[in-house]
Amino acid sequence: SQQGEEDPQALSIQExxxxxxxxxxxxxxxxxxxxxxxxxxxLVHLILIRSNEREKHSGRLRVTLDTSKKxxxxxxxxxRAADTASYFCATDATDYGGSQGNLIFGKGTKLSVKP
Amino acid sequence: xxxxxxxxxxxxxxxxxxxxxxxxxRSGDLSVYWYQQSLDQGLQFLIQYxxxxxxxKGNILERFSAQQFPDLHSELNLxxxxxxxxxxxxxxxxxxxxxxxxEAFFGQGTRLTVV
Numbered sequence: 541s542q543q544g545e546e547d548p549q550a551l552s553i554q555e556x557x558x559x560x561x562x563x564x565x566x567x568x569x570x571x572x573x574x575x576x577x578x579x580x581x582x583l584v585h586l587i588l589i590r591s592n593e594r595e596k597h598s599g600r601l602r603v604t605l606d607t608s609k610k611x612x613x614x615x616x617x618x619x620r621a622a623d624t625a626s627y628f629c630a631t632d633a634t635d636y637g638g639s640q641g642n643l644i645f646g647k648g649t650k651l652s653v654k655p
Numbered sequence: 656x657x658x659x660x661x662x663x664x665x666x667x668x669x670x671x672x673x674x675x676x677x678x679x680x681r682s683g684d685l686s687v688y689w690y691q692q693s694l695d696q697g698l699q700f701l702i703q704y705x706x707x708x709x710x711x712k713g714n715i716l717e718r719f720s721a722q723q724f725p726d727l728h729s730e731l732n733l734x735x736x737x738x739x740x741x742x743x744x745x746x747x748x749x750x751x752x753x754x755x756x757x758e759a760f761f762g763q764g765t766r767l768t769v770v
Contacts, residue, residue: 573758582657582745582761628698642688642711643759645698
């Protein structure tokens with residue numbers, strides 16, 4: 541079953557614009573992660589934000605987490621054609637307050653950045 | 656390069672057959688995860704092993720089984736294959752800092768086609 545649900549399912553923008561993707565999840569988490577997948581290839585970890593953090597930055601990426609709304613957003617600033625990929629949020633399953641370790645992924649947002 | 660190696664990259668087999676997918680985790684990683692990615696189901700968590708023992712189980716069919724060996728490599732066995740088993744199968748590994756959770760590193764996947 542899916543834990544995270546990304547929104548929108550697809551996003552098409554021009555190079556230089558910002559891209560915002562959202563993720564909602566259902567249960568308590570210890571952390572939330574964002575991954576990128578280029579077509580048919582393996583997933584690449586982008587950023588991890590813990591449940592006690594509200595915002596995190598990594599280069600052109602900015603992630604926010606709102607545990608009260610069970611939602612997160614990923615912002616890619618000044619997008620490039622090379623950012624074209626699918627983006628997934630993933631949450632860890634919790635077990636008695638700790639992490640079970642396995643990650644549950646959403647269905648992803650397909651981002652297309654046109655040059 | 657994530658450091659996670661999966662073999663084979665591609666596999667074409669007939670319905671009813673049995674195949675074995677192999678995964679070598681990153682050096683030092685104790686956790687191995689298996690995921691199935693299909694167009695309609697997205698990324699489905701199948702099973703996780705930690706240091707040779709099964710740690711978490713997801714949507715893994717009874718026809719599928721996995722194990723992690725003393726050298727930490729893992730194998731996913733798929734038997735009585737059906738057309739619907741055609742998918743990308745990913746292996747991921749993590750250092751697994753226990754309760755905190757950590758990022759996972761994905762292999763490039765095995766594309767299984769059942770004909």
